[in-house]
Amino acid sequence: MDTTAPRPRKRLAIFRTADPVLTPLIKACGYSAILFVIMIFVFLWSEGFAALGEVSLKNLFSARWYPIEEYFGLLPLIGGSLLVTLGAALFAVPIGVLTAVYISEVAPRWMREVLKPVIEILGGLPSVVLGFLGILVLAPFLRKLLDLPTGLTALAGSILLGAISIPTIVSIAEDALDAVPRSYRDASLAIGATRWQTIWRVTLPAARSGVFTAIMLGIGRAIGETMTVMMVSGNAAVLPSGLRALFEPVRTMTATIAAEMGEVATGSVHYHVLFLIGIILFLISLVVNVSASLLIQRKQKRSERVLS
Amino acid sequence: MTLCLCAGLWACAPHAAQGGSSTESPAAVSIQSKGSDTIVNLALAWAEAYQPNHPEVNLSVTGGGTGTGITALISGTTDIANASRQIKAVEIEEARAKGVDPTETVIALDAIAIIINPNNPVTQLSLQQISDIYAGKIDNWLDVGGEDRPIVRLSRETNSGTHVYFLEKVLRLGDSKSTLLFDPRTLLLPSSEGITTEVRDNPNAIGYDGLGYVTPDVKVVAVSADGVSPAVFPSADTVNAGTYPISRELYVYTNGAPQGEVKKYLDWMLSPEGQAIVLSMGFVPVGE
Numbered sequence: 001m002d003t004t005a006p007r008p009r010k011r012l013a014i015f016r017t018a019d020p021v022l023t024p025l026i027k028a029c030g031y032s033a034i035l036f037v038i039m040i041f042v043f044l045w046s047e048g049f050a051a052l053g054e055v056s057l058k059n060l061f062s063a064r065w066y067p068i069e070e071y072f073g074l075l076p077l078i079g080g081s082l083l084v085t086l087g088a089a090l091f092a093v094p095i096g097v098l099t100a101v102y103i104s105e106v107a108p109r110w111m112r113e114v115l116k117p118v119i120e121i122l123g124g125l126p127s128v129v130l131g132f133l134g135i136l137v138l139a140p141f142l143r144k145l146l147d148l149p150t151g152l153t154a155l156a157g158s159i160l161l162g163a164i165s166i167p168t169i170v171s172i173a174e175d176a177l178d179a180v181p182r183s184y185r186d187a188s189l190a191i192g193a194t195r196w197q198t199i200w201r202v203t204l205p206a207a208r209s210g211v212f213t214a215i216m217l218g219i220g221r222a223i224g225e226t227m228t229v230m231m232v233s234g235n236a237a238v239l240p241s242g243l244r245a246l247f248e249p250v251r252t253m254t255a256t257i258a259a260e261m262g263e264v265a266t267g268s269v270h271y272h273v274l275f276l277i278g279i280i281l282f283l284i285s286l287v288v289n290v291s292a293s294l295l296i297q298r299k300q301k302r303s304e305r306v307l308s
Numbered sequence: 309m310t311l312c313l314c315a316g317l318w319a320c321a322p323h324a325a326q327g328g329s330s331t332e333s334p335a336a337v338s339i340q341s342k343g344s345d346t347i348v349n350l351a352l353a354w355a356e357a358y359q360p361n362h363p364e365v366n367l368s369v370t371g372g373g374t375g376t377g378i379t380a381l382i383s384g385t386t387d388i389a390n391a392s393r394q395i396k397a398v399e400i401e402e403a404r405a406k407g408v409d410p411t412e413t414v415i416a417l418d419a420i421a422i423i424i425n426p427n428n429p430v431t432q433l434s435l436q437q438i439s440d441i442y443a444g445k446i447d448n449w450l451d452v453g454g455e456d457r458p459i460v461r462l463s464r465e466t467n468s469g470t471h472v473y474f475l476e477k478v479l480r481l482g483d484s485k486s487t488l489l490f491d492p493r494t495l496l497l498p499s500s501e502g503i504t505t506e507v508r509d510n511p512n513a514i515g516y517d518g519l520g521y522v523t524p525d526v527k528v529v530a531v532s533a534d535g536v537s538p539a540v541f542p543s544a545d546t547v548n549a550g551t552y553p554i555s556r557e558l559y560v561y562t563n564g565a566p567q568g569e570v571k572k573y574l575d576w577m578l579s580p581e582g583q584a585i586v587l588s589m590g591f592v593p594v595g596e
Contacts, residue, residue, distance in 0.1 A: 063492075064489075064492065065492075066466070066489055066490070067466060068466045068472065068475075069487075069489065071489075076492070135502065135505055135506075136505065139506075139509075140509045140510070143509075143510060149457075149458040149459075149460050149512050150460040150495065150506070150510055150512065150513065151509075151510070152495055152506065230498055231498070231502070234495040234496075234497075235465075235495060235496040235497065235498075236492060236493050236494055236495050236496065237492055237496075238492050238493055248493075249493070249495050251496070259465045259467070259496070259498055260465070260466065260467055262372070262373065262376065262467065263372075263373045263375040263376055263467035264375075264467070265375070265379070
């Protein structure tokens, strides 16, 4: 026993001497994320800003993207990305949130212990694999089912992106629901509310900010996804006109960068425009994230007021 | 992507072999071959046939596209650039500025096959019809003698040498003043496999691809140059006879006239043995 006593003291000594090094190191790690974001943005800006001087705004805001003949209309690409992401959200948000509710509130313990890891495995599937499934199975199926000219459409992209973002949404939303104190549910059930009323009126609103974060992260995952979308959405740069365009091919910003960056000459106009698309993508995800966190803060204040 | 991997493995193999046998001369010359994805399979087949009999060289082959290959030649990171189109004036200028003198050798001919779904009753098209289809003037198979179905146009991405060739020689019918463009609804697929898969599954689809990449489960259309002359299927004979209208030369570029081991290798490519491999890979040998 007496041999164990000095050991912890020795360890403590090591920690004490290492402390002047470790604390700044950990701090630096924390700040590095901010530094990286700033550096990435500066890099994008320095490579992409030149495009605004080289290409007329009229060209950039036209509806034709054909870079090898100097047509740099960005609207079809922005529209394509937004359409596919919106479609993905339409699938992923209800399914994801309801799955999280089921796992957290309804499912028996054993079911929960099966479902959570399985969904996390789904989240770890490489997107190329999903893309292959999309080309070989989903696209032909959609074409026959809906009698479309081709199955390589925004819809196919949306479904697969939905599948990619569902695990993110489920995992984070479930954690948020789980964090709602047991006493809330007990109180609700005690005053005679049904299980459904408890979920819909008490648990979900109490976990609202977490569920909202889950949805935003899921959407963020969808808008940045590249490989799957490039494989199944057809990559035709057509300006989407309304929701009917879901059933037509689209070209997203991410697929455009991935398909064209490989062979573009460094420093050319086309190169700068591709970086400009990168800036736009960056700004869109920034707006999504900032507005999400603003909304969450406001919601929190209101729910805190109700609870106090 | 898989091709690059193969090439990478191939590049490693000779090194390993050398480590094993100490009898060979240690100073093996390494020859890098890089560029067009259209040519990469042919370049690999050549390397595989040439390497075992020539331990004095280390061959390595990578794809990436014509533009990538020429850029690598200019920056001095490859000895041979494979190209499915001729070098552009801009690229020559850039090369001269860096003291590189790109020299062209025609190594094979390639035919672009027009492919459709096997269930599509259309058997032949004129160049004008193909141009009208891809420009968006013809939207239904009924207008070219098929069933009442919408036409789904498939193309390679714009960075492909095949895409550029198709734009200039088929869509614009070789008219350099034409500003005709692909219909915006044209699906741009990142790979040959993507085009083949969609054509095989979808009776509405039309696509194009190098003859060497056509698989038996799609239908090749006979093409008539002007709508009057008989429609011709792409093959080694029709390309060499000049009757199949959509064919092109494939090139390799070297820095200056090829010398030493590179010259030996290029001479071998053009020899009957090398050209037999061209034929076996689905391309057309260079006529004598």
